[in-house]
Amino acid sequence: MLLVGLTGCDAQRTGTGASGLGEPQVSADATKRQMVEAVNDATERLDGKWKARTGPDYAEDCALADGEAGAQWRYLTGSTTTGEPDADATAMAAHWEAQGMQVVRRDSSDGPAVFADGGRNVSSISVYAYAGNYTVQAVSLCFPGDADEL
Secondary structure: OHHHHHHHHHHOOOOOOOOOOOOOOOOHHHHHHHHHHHHHHHHHHHOOOOEEEEEEEEEEEEEOOOOOEEEEEEEEEEEOOOOOHHHHHHHHHHHHHHOOOEEEEEEOOOOEEEEEEOOOOOOEEEEEOOOOOEEEEEEOOOEEOOHHHO
């Protein structure tokens, strides 16, 4: 539960999820595909065996740039890998920064967490690099639609 709340508050954006400057909106299928690809990219870089915990078919409400109601996908996956938490968090932060995303890193007694937003393919993405309980979560761009109907 905490993971969803932190990512939603810290890295969630409204609008198209891209620059919010009137770029064309993309379809529900395209946003889901982009979100899954972003999660897969992260999990491949982090290695280990990953299992979906939520989604990628979980839709929720969002607001489009023009203020109209829209929908977005959320996808959370996890791994029991022990990894190298500090090195993995640093590598993911650098990777997302290289993609032009805004990145915030937070350290806790459990390990580092990295939040990124401002991407062209996802509204936000995060990794919690906690040894034995890694998670990657992404939220798609907001698209026209009704989350309750998806």
